[in-house]
Amino acid sequence: MANGEATLARLWSWTRQAGEIDWDAAYAEALPRVYNFFRYRVGDGPLAEDLTSVTFEKAWRAREQYRRDRAAFGTWLFAVARNVAVDHFRSHRATVPLEEIEELPGGPTPEDIAVRRSDHERLGRLLARRSDREREFLALKYGSEFTNREIARMMGLSESNVGTILHRAVEALRADWDR
Amino acid sequence: MDDRMLDEYRREPDPRFASELRDRLRRLERRAFPSRRATRIFAAVAAAAAITVVFAVPSVRVSAQAVLDVFRVKRFAAVEFKESRRDLLASIDKERGFLVFDQQEKVLDPGPPTYVASREAATAKAGFEVSTPSFLPPGMAADSVFVQGEAAARMAVSESKLRSLLERLDLKDVTVPAGLDGHWVELRKPPVVMQRFKSERRRAMFLQAPSPEVTLPAGWNLTQLGEIGLRILGLDARAAKRIAKATDWRSTLLVPLPMNATSFRQVTVRGQSGLLIMTTGEPAADGKRHREKTILMWSAGDRIFFLQGDLDGKELVRMAESVS
Numbered sequence: 001m002a003n004g005e006a007t008l009a010r011l012w013s014w015t016r017q018a019g020e021i022d023w024d025a026a027y028a029e030a031l032p033r034v035y036n037f038f039r040y041r042v043g044d045g046p047l048a049e050d051l052t053s054v055t056f057e058k059a060w061r062a063r064e065q066y067r068r069d070r071a072a073f074g075t076w077l078f079a080v081a082r083n084v085a086v087d088h089f090r091s092h093r094a095t096v097p098l099e100e101i102e103e104l105p106g107g108p109t110p111e112d113i114a115v116r117r118s119d120h121e122r123l124g125r126l127l128a129r130r131s132d133r134e135r136e137f138l139a140l141k142y143g144s145e146f147t148n149r150e151i152a153r154m155m156g157l158s159e160s161n162v163g164t165i166l167h168r169a170v171e172a173l174r175a176d177w178d179r
Numbered sequence: 180m181d182d183r184m185l186d187e188y189r190r191e192p193d194p195r196f197a198s199e200l201r202d203r204l205r206r207l208e209r210r211a212f213p214s215r216r217a218t219r220i221f222a223a224v225a226a227a228a229a230i231t232v233v234f235a236v237p238s239v240r241v242s243a244q245a246v247l248d249v250f251r252v253k254r255f256a257a258v259e260f261k262e263s264r265r266d267l268l269a270s271i272d273k274e275r276g277f278l279v280f281d282q283q284e285k286v287l288d289p290g291p292p293t294y295v296a297s298r299e300a301a302t303a304k305a306g307f308e309v310s311t312p313s314f315l316p317p318g319m320a321a322d323s324v325f326v327q328g329e330a331a332a333r334m335a336v337s338e339s340k341l342r343s344l345l346e347r348l349d350l351k352d353v354t355v356p357a358g359l360d361g362h363w364v365e366l367r368k369p370p371v372v373m374q375r376f377k378s379e380r381r382r383a384m385f386l387q388a389p390s391p392e393v394t395l396p397a398g399w400n401l402t403q404l405g406e407i408g409l410r411i412l413g414l415d416a417r418a419a420k421r422i423a424k425a426t427d428w429r430s431t432l433l434v435p436l437p438m439n440a441t442s443f444r445q446v447t448v449r450g451q452s453g454l455l456i457m458t459t460g461e462p463a464a465d466g467k468r469h470r471e472k473t474i475l476m477w478s479a480g481d482r483i484f485f486l487q488g489d490l491d492g493k494e495l496v497r498m499a500e501s502v503s
């Protein structure tokens with residue numbers, strides 16, 4: 001029995017945590033968002049999966065640090081993901097291949113798939129040309145489906161700043177596309 | 180190129196990758212996860228049991244040879260109190276260690292909870308016949324089983340700490356009877372078995388154990404001590420006196436309501452009284468929604484049960500009713 005188990009404070013800590021995080025559910029909900037965050041940052045293929053794995057494993061090992069009253073779980077998990085991305089880019093500068101676009105989900109005709117695949121490959125290449133910062137904003141917005149307000153909170157910016165940065169990034173992508 | 184195309188660039192992770200990663204996390208989980216949760220829950224039960232008796236200040240000094248009183252959990256009752264008081268007590272505990280104890284001896288270490296392959300294996304490891312619900316909500320199935328060993332500890336009550344605590348809480352009208360110092364309160368927490376159930380979207384956790392026991396010198400005025408304890412929790416003098424008188428302090432475990440509790444009520448489970456607590460749960464992964472959680476605790480024979488899940492109250496009670 002750990003020291004202090006028989007004290008009132010330990011009881012408090014339990015009552016605070018009575019509705020503890022359901023990791024299975026959290027995993028199922030967060031995995032696609034984290035995975036796509038990295039896909040928009042580093043492209044398709046094994047690297048996005050590797051960084052996703054690192055994020056979840058770090059988050060799991062550090063889960064004791066998580067406090068519900070400080071931040072919602074999703075925000076905290078993305079703080080871990082962003083740190084993983086920073087570490088990755090710090091040690092792997094200029095190696096951001098976004099060309100490897102694989103097959104798309106079924107449904108459309110083979111012609112549609114070919115066109116879309118081609119479009120997605122092209123989009124991947126264009127994303128790779130954007131700056132790290134722009135890609136991070138695009139990844140949070142389109143990959144992880146955060147709102148501008150949530151991104152603003154995460155990045156310590158105003159919502160209108162975030163809107164401007166995203167607008168410029170999308171415009172730049174569009175210009176590249178039309179070139 | 181437009182927003183739609185940027186949206187459509189998203190893709191579901193490869194199912195094999197998702198499954199392999201989940202398995203890796205689950206292996207970490209099996210090493211660590213139950214320890215935190217099971218320990219917390221049953222530490223809480225043991226702690227609450229201790230709290231129930233820790234204020235047992237004898238009206239006359241009890242000799243060391245006195246016959247011992249034993250507290251066992253037979254029923255649960257909820258007690259509401261202010262969040263600010265909860266935080267204050269937690270902060271006091273943090274700054275000076277134990278609130279009302281000055282010594283603690285670990286008699287038996289429970290060791291880490293361990294994953295076992297089946298309910299039968301849990302029965303063999305825990306030393307009691309492990310029950311399980313025969314009813315599960317649609318789609319839900321047994322997932323995993325863990326066992327944590329027995330624990331035992333004893334703590335010496337400190338009269339000066341209690342006085343200091345009362346002073347800090349500005350409870351000037353509460354009298355601390357003499358003769359408290361140095362009396363030992365012993366806690367025994369039997370082995371705990373935890374079973375996890377899950378469906379694609381929902382989860383439930385079922386814990387069971389023989390009742391924890393708290394042993395203390397006979398003759399302590401538990402009603403008086405319970406009243407002091409309730410005052411410390413922040414109840415006013417009149418409410419504390421009324422509840423203390425109405426409570427059987429040798430068998431009732433007071434459960435401070437979780438901060439996220441929205442409601443609670445007494446229910447009947449297999450003819451026994453149980454406590455059902457509804458909570459808002461924790462934030463979902465998107466940080467926006469909360470998964471509502473329901474908690475049910477009850478006892479039967481010498482066993483206590485704790486069932487928690489993102490199920491509604493009726494489903495939880497039906498699961499509990501089917502435990503055999």
